[in-house]
Amino acid sequence: MSLTIRTGAIIAAFTAALSISPALAAGDADHPHTPHEGWSFSGIFGHYEAETLQRGYLVYESVCAACHSMQYVAFRNMAEPGGPGFTMDQVRAIAAQHQVPAGPNEFGETVDEYGLPLTRTATPADYFPAPFANEQAARASNGGALPPDLSLMAKARANGPSYIYSLLAGYEDAPEETELQPGMSYNPFFPNHQLAMAAPLYEGAVEYPDGTEATVEQMSYDVTNFLMWAAEPKLEKRKRMGFQVMAFLFLLAGLLYWSYRKVWADIKH
Amino acid sequence: MSHESTYQPNSGAERWLDARLPVLRLMHDSFSAFPTPKNLNYWYTFGGILTFCLIVQIVTGITLAMHFASDSKLAFASVEHIMRDVNFGWLLRYIHAVGASMFFLAVFIHMFRGIYYGSYKAPRELLWMLGCVILLLMIITGFMGYVLPWGQMSFWGATVITNIFTAIPVIGTPIQEWLVGGFAVGNPTLTRFYALHYLLPFVIFGVVLLHVWALHVTGNNNPTGIEVKGPQDTVPFNPYYTVKDAFGLVLFMLVFAAFVFFAPNALGHPDNYIPANPMVTPEHIVPEWYLLPFYAILRSITFDIWFLSAKLLGVIAMVASIVVLFIMPWLDTSKVKSLRYRPMMRPFFFLFILVCIGLGWVGAETPDKVLFALGDFQYQMVHLGLTLTAAYFAYFLVILPLVGILEKPSPMPASIEESVLKGRKPAQAA
Numbered sequence: 160m161s162l163t164i165r166t167g168a169i170i171a172a173f174t175a176a177l178s179i180s181p182a183l184a185a186g187d188a189d190h191p192h193t194p195h196e197g198w199s200f201s202g203i204f205g206h207y208e209a210e211t212l213q214r215g216y217l218v219y220e221s222v223c224a225a226c227h228s229m230q231y232v233a234f235r236n237m238a239e240p241g242g243p244g245f246t247m248d249q250v251r252a253i254a255a256q257h258q259v260p261a262g263p264n265e266f267g268e269t270v271d272e273y274g275l276p277l278t279r280t281a282t283p284a285d286y287f288p289a290p291f292a293n294e295q296a297a298r299a300s301n302g303g304a305l306p307p308d309l310s311l312m313a314k315a316r317a318n319g320p321s322y323i324y325s326l327l328a329g330y331e332d333a334p335e336e337t338e339l340q341p342g343m344s345y346n347p348f349f350p351n352h353q354l355a356m357a358a359p360l361y362e363g364a365v366e367y368p369d370g371t372e373a374t375v376e377q378m379s380y381d382v383t384n385f386l387m388w389a390a391e392p393k394l395e396k397r398k399r400m401g402f403q404v405m406a407f408l409f410l411l412a413g414l415l416y417w418s419y420r421k422v423w424a425d426i427k428h
Numbered sequence: 429m430s431h432e433s434t435y436q437p438n439s440g441a442e443r444w445l446d447a448r449l450p451v452l453r454l455m456h457d458s459f460s461a462f463p464t465p466k467n468l469n470y471w472y473t474f475g476g477i478l479t480f481c482l483i484v485q486i487v488t489g490i491t492l493a494m495h496f497a498s499d500s501k502l503a504f505a506s507v508e509h510i511m512r513d514v515n516f517g518w519l520l521r522y523i524h525a526v527g528a529s530m531f532f533l534a535v536f537i538h539m540f541r542g543i544y545y546g547s548y549k550a551p552r553e554l555l556w557m558l559g560c561v562i563l564l565l566m567i568i569t570g571f572m573g574y575v576l577p578w579g580q581m582s583f584w585g586a587t588v589i590t591n592i593f594t595a596i597p598v599i600g601t602p603i604q605e606w607l608v609g610g611f612a613v614g615n616p617t618l619t620r621f622y623a624l625h626y627l628l629p630f631v632i633f634g635v636v637l638l639h640v641w642a643l644h645v646t647g648n649n650n651p652t653g654i655e656v657k658g659p660q661d662t663v664p665f666n667p668y669y670t671v672k673d674a675f676g677l678v679l680f681m682l683v684f685a686a687f688v689f690f691a692p693n694a695l696g697h698p699d700n701y702i703p704a705n706p707m708v709t710p711e712h713i714v715p716e717w718y719l720l721p722f723y724a725i726l727r728s729i730t731f732d733i734w735f736l737s738a739k740l741l742g743v744i745a746m747v748a749s750i751v752v753l754f755i756m757p758w759l760d761t762s763k764v765k766s767l768r769y770r771p772m773m774r775p776f777f778f779l780f781i782l783v784c785i786g787l788g789w790v791g792a793e794t795p796d797k798v799l800f801a802l803g804d805f806q807y808q809m810v811h812l813g814l815t816l817t818a819a820y821f822a823y824f825l826v827i828l829p830l831v832g833i834l835e836k837p838s839p840m841p842a843s844i845e846e847s848v849l850k851g852r853k854p855a856q857a858a
Contacts, residue, residue: 315701401689415675
């Protein structure tokens, strides 16, 4: 039994274990596709592009946030390394444009004199406020459907980023044989091809401050990057550390192999 | 092959300790001077690798427990808190989650190695059975751990698996309600699973100590399956196997790290990033990859036999698939341990590995997926599952006893030393 065969066997066993997992993950969606430039965050040296994330945040904030919450992301996160790279002042300014629930006050009141919930201006420490007070309010405003929280969306679907990208840019008119349910839109990338979210992006839906042309593909690409960052904010740090760990382990393996040969040199085995 | 102690206390302090609690003597005799066959190959490094896995899981697990909230309203958010706000929390959690997969990968290789070289046979039956106990505890611990993040797969996995108990006639439903702490999986289930998930690794640790103790009484088996005949067959564990195990371990760590840092979610299910929702059932409920073969056996039986329901038969088959491992030492009729010298048995072993991988595949797929059709008959995934389940049991209950009687073993070397000097001829293991 040569070493190559042994290694081969280990790799084979491993590939077998791996090949099972995509099968688990496969959903109903029809083959989501990746943008032709690929994702900057995939691969061993994967990283986020700050400008892309900033544009993505603009799309999220102007379009998605009208219906979707993002409860695990705080404004402060956007100034942390490996993210959109806003300065702390920019983050303060962004937070100041939002109101967050503030009740009860020192008198135990939760509503103001008009019966509206008490709010205050958000600070960087606050999490992104939800567009609706609760699930019932969200459903009531969306034809009975619940817009899911987007914090983890890029990890909560098989092949998440490409799925989101394909979905957002993939709306089409329903084929003739398909009977659309009332209030539903046709999208070949959604399981069963019918979803309650109407096409959210249209040409020029946002105006990018950096002059980038706001095509549907561009906005889908940018917001997908932003959603991936929201789901996996430590990705850059992880991959950088991973490279260092692998380099160290390779070196250690080499030294140990050399020690092993040395120790066993005069033993026939 | 217990051996005489060769420990020499070299200082006053060591002599003092040795006369009162000879723990250094124990360490020296068990992990330093311990005579180990000189022909162990890399498949034998997985014992050390598994010890490493257990320690990694315990250390990362205890640290995660400091930040985790075992309440159904908080659990999911507390995992995200770990991932986003705890210093290196993402690293701890990914090591722990990937670590479970690595642990099972290593234990499967360790067991297949034991089967290939006949390490379960006399005088190592208890050693093997203690290993089977560890596997069983690992399955329970791994399953409970997967429930804790309280995602969709956590919740529905817990629902499916605890429902297994309802298959038992009369007392099944009361047992299931007692286990989950209610009529359905909920907060009481999460809190007790958390308590048990914290407890069981220490039970595993205890059984591992017994496993290592039993190993040090009989001594290692080896690729020839021939027992050690004298000092010419062995080398002291340290430095020979400490360095070889360390090298093997680092190779394993490379694979481990590749997953942790570059594909931490590849072995998990995306649905577990959706918070548990009792009102929405995922389209396909699947366990983690390492439980898929057992899941396939559970689902393979779709017909009642006499008064036994299909569901109960499935449960019996799944339990039996592990129980049969325990009696393996007595099902094998061959006098030869190592498959290196068992030409008739060897192909069956590799077929058996394929059967196990096939069962894993079946477990991951939907049961009614059609593989091929012959006229009106459709051969579905569930039929393949039944075929492979039959093959799995046939390996233990038919092949193992029968081949041992029919087979003519290849010529064997007289000793480990002789096999080493002559190379591995005549029977070259694949």
